[in-house]
Amino acid sequence: xxxxxxxxxxxxxxxxxxxxxxxxxxxxxxxxxxxxxxxxxxxxxxxxxxxxxxxxxxxxxxxxxxxxxxxxxxxxxxxxxxxxxxxxxxxxxxxxxxxxxxxxxxxxxxxxxxxxxxxxxxxxxxxxxxxxxxxxxxxxxxxxxxxxxxxxxxxxxxxxxxxxxxxxxxxxxxxxxxxxxxxxxxxxxxxxxxxxxxxxxxxxxxxxxxxxxxxxxxxxxxxxxxxxxxxxxxxxxxxxxxxxxxxxxxxx
Amino acid sequence: xxxxxxxxxxxxxxxxxxxxxxxxxxxxxxxxxxxxxxxxxxxxxxxxxxxxxxxxxxxxxxxxxxxxxxxxxxxxxxxxxxxxxxxxxxxxxxxxxxxxxxxxxxxxxxxxxxxxxxxxxxxxxxxxxxxxxxxxxxxxxxxxxxxxxxxxxxxxxxxxxxxxxxxxxxxxxxxxxxxxxxxxxxxxxxxxxxxxxxxxxxxxxxxxxxxxxxxxxxxxxxxxxxxxxxxxxxxxxxxxxxxxxxxxxxxxxxxxxxxxxxxxxxxxxxxxxxxxxxxxxxxxxxxxxxxxxxxxxxxxxxxxxxxxxxxxxxxxxxxxxxxxxxxxxx
Amino acid sequence: xxxxxxxxxxxxxxxxxxxxxxxxxxxxxxxxxxxxxxxxxxxxxxxxxxxxxxxxxxxxxxxxxxxxxxxxxxxxxxxxxxxxxxxxxxxxxxxxxxxxxxxxxxxxxxxxxxxxxxxxxxxxxxxxxxxxxxxxxxxxxxxxxxxxxxxxxxxxxxxxxxxxxxxxxxxxxxxxxxxxxxxxxxxxxxxxxxxxxxxxxxxxxxxxxxxxxxxxxxxxxxxxxxxxxxxxxxxxxxxxxxxxxxxxxxxxxxxxxxxxxxxxxxxxxxxxxxxxxxxxx
Numbered sequence: 001x002x003x004x005x006x007x008x009x010x011x012x013x014x015x016x017x018x019x020x021x022x023x024x025x026x027x028x029x030x031x032x033x034x035x036x037x038x039x040x041x042x043x044x045x046x047x048x049x050x051x052x053x054x055x056x057x058x059x060x061x062x063x064x065x066x067x068x069x070x071x072x073x074x075x076x077x078x079x080x081x082x083x084x085x086x087x088x089x090x091x092x093x094x095x096x097x098x099x100x101x102x103x104x105x106x107x108x109x110x111x112x113x114x115x116x117x118x119x120x121x122x123x124x125x126x127x128x129x130x131x132x133x134x135x136x137x138x139x140x141x142x143x144x145x146x147x148x149x150x151x152x153x154x155x156x157x158x159x160x161x162x163x164x165x166x167x168x169x170x171x172x173x174x175x176x177x178x179x180x181x182x183x184x185x186x187x188x189x190x191x192x193x194x195x196x197x198x199x200x201x202x203x204x205x206x207x208x209x210x211x212x213x214x215x216x217x218x219x220x221x222x223x224x225x226x227x228x229x230x231x232x233x234x235x236x237x238x239x240x241x242x243x244x245x246x247x248x249x250x251x252x
Numbered sequence: 253x254x255x256x257x258x259x260x261x262x263x264x265x266x267x268x269x270x271x272x273x274x275x276x277x278x279x280x281x282x283x284x285x286x287x288x289x290x291x292x293x294x295x296x297x298x299x300x301x302x303x304x305x306x307x308x309x310x311x312x313x314x315x316x317x318x319x320x321x322x323x324x325x326x327x328x329x330x331x332x333x334x335x336x337x338x339x340x341x342x343x344x345x346x347x348x349x350x351x352x353x354x355x356x357x358x359x360x361x362x363x364x365x366x367x368x369x370x371x372x373x374x375x376x377x378x379x380x381x382x383x384x385x386x387x388x389x390x391x392x393x394x395x396x397x398x399x400x401x402x403x404x405x406x407x408x409x410x411x412x413x414x415x416x417x418x419x420x421x422x423x424x425x426x427x428x429x430x431x432x433x434x435x436x437x438x439x440x441x442x443x444x445x446x447x448x449x450x451x452x453x454x455x456x457x458x459x460x461x462x463x464x465x466x467x468x469x470x471x472x473x474x475x476x477x478x479x480x481x482x483x484x485x486x487x488x489x490x491x492x493x494x495x496x497x498x499x500x501x502x503x504x505x506x507x508x509x510x511x512x513x514x515x516x517x518x519x520x521x522x523x524x525x526x527x528x529x530x531x532x533x534x535x536x537x538x539x540x541x542x543x544x545x546x547x548x549x550x551x552x553x554x555x556x557x558x559x560x561x562x563x564x565x566x567x568x569x570x571x572x573x574x575x576x577x578x579x580x581x582x
Numbered sequence: 583x584x585x586x587x588x589x590x591x592x593x594x595x596x597x598x599x600x601x602x603x604x605x606x607x608x609x610x611x612x613x614x615x616x617x618x619x620x621x622x623x624x625x626x627x628x629x630x631x632x633x634x635x636x637x638x639x640x641x642x643x644x645x646x647x648x649x650x651x652x653x654x655x656x657x658x659x660x661x662x663x664x665x666x667x668x669x670x671x672x673x674x675x676x677x678x679x680x681x682x683x684x685x686x687x688x689x690x691x692x693x694x695x696x697x698x699x700x701x702x703x704x705x706x707x708x709x710x711x712x713x714x715x716x717x718x719x720x721x722x723x724x725x726x727x728x729x730x731x732x733x734x735x736x737x738x739x740x741x742x743x744x745x746x747x748x749x750x751x752x753x754x755x756x757x758x759x760x761x762x763x764x765x766x767x768x769x770x771x772x773x774x775x776x777x778x779x780x781x782x783x784x785x786x787x788x789x790x791x792x793x794x795x796x797x798x799x800x801x802x803x804x805x806x807x808x809x810x811x812x813x814x815x816x817x818x819x820x821x822x823x824x825x826x827x828x829x830x831x832x833x834x835x836x837x838x839x840x841x842x843x844x845x846x847x848x849x850x851x852x853x854x855x856x857x858x859x860x861x862x863x
Binding site: 294295297298300301302304305306308309310311312313315316317318319322323326373374375377378380381382385395397398399400401402404405406407408409410411412413415416417447450454478479480481483504507508509510511515535538539542543554555558561562565566568569570573 | 590591593594597598600601602603604605606607608609611612614615618619622667670671673674675677678683684686687690691692693694695696697698699700701702703704705707708709728731735759760761762764785786788789790791792795796799816819820823824831834835838841842845846849850853
C-alpha cells in the first residue's frame with residue numbers, strides 16, 4: 001500500500017564552490033509528514049529548495065544527482081511543472097501585498113493566466129481555505145488585502161495558496177519560526193489534516209516540533225543526511241552519535 | 253537498483269487510509285492536465301521574454317556607443333583639418349573656415365566655475381541645515397521640496413527670466429562698479445547657472461551628512477565640542493568625498509546647460525576679456541549656429557565641440573558617481 | 583576658560599545662523615521667478631490665448647494653440663517609445679544584478695544620464711532628421727525619449743531591487759514562469775515607484791528645449807503631422823523671448839506661465855502620490 005512519492009538519489013547542491021548538500025539519498029512515502037532537522041547551515045533548507053528546483057534561482061547555485069517525483073526526475077523536468085506539483089510555504093508569510101485574500105488563494109491560477117469560471121474559483125477558494133481552517137475567520141473579508149491578516153493567518157493563507165494548486169507534495173521551510181506560539185500550534189494541527197491528502201516535508205530547527213508533527217525525521221549535519229528514521233525511533237533510539245548529541249542538546 | 257542507494261529503509265507502515273487519497277487525486281487530474289498543457293505555451297513565452305530583456309539591455313549599450321560613434325564620425329572632417337590645435341585655436345571664423353574652440357572652452361569653464369563658486373555656500377548650507385541642524389519637521393521638509401523644485405523649472409524659463417529681470421539688474425551693477433554696462437555676459441549666465449545647480453550638490457550633500465554615524469558625533473559632543481565644531485571637524489571630514497562628488501555633479505550639469513546660458517551670454521565668438529564681457533559656451537554655440545552651419549567643415553567643427561562637451565561631462569559625471577557609490581558602500 | 587567656552591558657543595551660534603540664512607536664501611530666487619512669471623503671464627492667459635495661433639507682430643489676440651498641441655504630441659510620442667523600453671531595461675537590471683551585461687548596461691545608463699541635452703539633439707539630427715530629409719516632430723520625440731530613459735530605468739531598477747525576495751519566491755513556488763512572475767507580481771508591487779519615475783521623466787522633458795532645436799525645429803502654424811516640423815512650448819518661449827517684439831514677449835510670458843505651472847504641478851503631484859503610496863505598502 002505504501003508508495004514512495006519523492007526519492008532523492010545522490011543529490012548534491014552547491015553555492016559556487018561551496019558544497020552544501022552532500023550525496024543525500026532519501027525515500028519519502030506518500031501521505032506522510034517528514035521533518036527535516038539539523039543545526040543552522042546544515043543544508044536542510046537547501047535540500048528542501050532543491051526538491052522543487054527553487055535552489056537554482058539563487059545566482060551561482062547548482063545541483064547534481066536525481067530527485068524522483070513519481071519515478072520522474074525533477075531535474076530533467078521544466079521547473080514550472082515541478083513547482084506546480086510540489087508546492088512550497090516559506091519561513092515568513094509572504095502573501096502578495098497587492099492582492100485580496102480571495103485572489104491570494106487563487107494566485108496560482110490567476111497569475112499563471114489560467115481562466116476559471118467564477119463558480120469554480122469560489123469552490124477552490126472555499127475548499128482551500130477550509131482545508132487550512134481559515135475559512136470561518138476570513139469568509140466575510142475575502143476582498144481585503146492579505147496583508148491585513150495576523151501573522152498566523154497570513155501563513156495559513158500561504159498554505160491555502162499552495163493547496164489551491166492541488167500539488168502532490170507540500171514543502172515547508174521553517175513555517176512557524178516567524179509565528180507566535182498560538183499560531184504555531186494552529187499550523188501544527190493543520191499538518192495532521194493536510195497529510196490525508198498531501199505529502200508534507202517540513203524543515204524545522206525545532207526538535208520538539210519535529211517530534212510532535214512528523215511521522216519520520218531526517219537529521220542533517222554539515223550537508224550530510226546523518227540519519228533518517230521513523231520519528232519515534234529517532235528520538236528514543238538514535239543510531240548515530242551525532243544525532244544523539246543533537247537531540248540531547250550537546251550542540252546546536 | 254534504486255532501492256540500494258537509499259540510506260535507510262523504513263520498515264513499519266503507518267496506518268493511513270490510502271484509498272481516500274486516491275479519490276481526491278482523481279478529482280484534480282482534469283484541471284492538472286489543463287494546467288500542464290497551458291504551461292507548455294508559457295515556457296516558450298518565458299524564453300522569449302528573457303531574450304527580450306537581454307536585447308533591451310544590449311540596446312542601451314548600443315545607444316550610448318552609437319552616440320559616441322556618431323559624434324566621432326561626424327567630427328572627423330573638422331579634426332582632419334585642424335587636429336588638436338582646434339582646442340586652443342583662438343579664432344572662430346566660419347566665413348574664413350577657421351575654427352578654434354578656445355573662446356568657447358574658456359567661456360564654458362568661466363561660467364561653470366563661477367557658478368560653482370557662487371552656488372557652493374548655498375548648497376552646502378542647505379545640506380548642513382537639512383542633514384544636521386533640522387532633519388525633520390514641516391519647515392525643513394518644505395525647504396527640501398522647494399529646493400528640489402529649483403531643478404524642475406525648465407531652463408528656457410530661467411533664461412527668459414534672466415533676460416527680463418537679471419540683465420537690467422546686472423547692468424546697473426556694472427554701471428556702479430564702472431565696467432561697460434552690457435548686462436548680458438558671462439557673469440549673468442553664471443548667476444543663472446548658480447541658481448540652477450544648487451539642488452544637485454544640496455540633495456547629495458544632505459543624504460551624505462545623514463549617513464554620518466551618530467556615535468562619531470556623540471564622541472565629539474562628549475568631549476565638549478560645540479555644534480559647529482562637530483560639523484567642521486567630524487561631519488565635513490567624514491563626508492568630504494560625498495560633498496565633493498555633489499560639487500562634481502553640479503559642475504557636470506553646469507557645463508552642459510544650454511538654453512538659459514544661450515539666452516543671456518551674449519553670443520560672441522571673441523575671447524572674453526573679463527567676467528563681465530559677453531562670450532559663448534560650447535553648448536550655446538551649438539544651439540545658436542547649428543542650423544546656420546552651411547558648409548560641412550563648419551557643421552563638423554560644431555559637432556566636435558559637442559564631442560568635447562560629451563567627453564568632459566561624461567568623465568565628470570562618472571567620477572562623481574564613482575565617488576558617491578564608493579562612499580555609500582563603505 | 584569660561585570666556586573661551588562662551589566664545590566657542592557664540593561662534594557655533596553664528597555659524598548656525600549663517601547656515602539657516604543661506605539655506606533659506608536659496609529659495610528666494612525661485613520665489614521671485616515664480617511670482618514674476620505668474621504676474622507677467624497670468625494676465626496674458628485667456629481662452630483665446632489657448633485656442634488661437636500666434637499672430638504676426640502688431641496684431642492682437644495671438645495664442646499658443648499649436649505649441650500646446652505640439653508639446654503634448656511630442657511628449658506622448660516620446661513616452662510611448664521610452665516607457666516600455668525603460669521599464670524593460672530596469673527589469674533586466676534588477677533581475678540580473680551581477681551579470682556582465684547588466685554592469686555595462688548600467689554604466690551606459692549612468693553615462694546617458696550625464697549627456698548634455700544639446701548633444702542628444704545633435705545625435706537625433708544625424709539619426710533621424712538627415713535620413714528623413716527634414717526636421718520632424720518624430721525626431722524630437724526620439725531625442726526626448728533618449729533623455730527619459732535613464733530616469734525611468736533608474737527608478738524602475740531601484741524600486742524593484744527593494745522588493746523582498748520572498749515575493750519572487752512565493753510566485754516561483756506556484757509554478758509561475760519568469761515573465762509572469764515579473765509582469766504579474768514584481769511590476770504591480772513596484773508600480774508606484776515606476777510610475778513616479780515615469781512622471782518625473784515626463785516633467786523633465788516637458789521643459790526641454792535644446793534637443794528640439796534641430797529636431798522638431800518649431801513651426802508657426804498648426805501641425806498634426808509627426809513627420810513635419812512641429813511647434814512646442816519651450817521652443818515657442820525660446821524663439822519669442824529672444825525676438826525684439828513686445829507682443830511676442832507677451833506671448834512668451836503666457837507660455838512660460840503655462841509651462842511652469844504644468845511642470846511644477848507634475849513634480850508636486852509625483853511627490854504627493856509617491857508619499858501616499860509608500861505609506862500604503
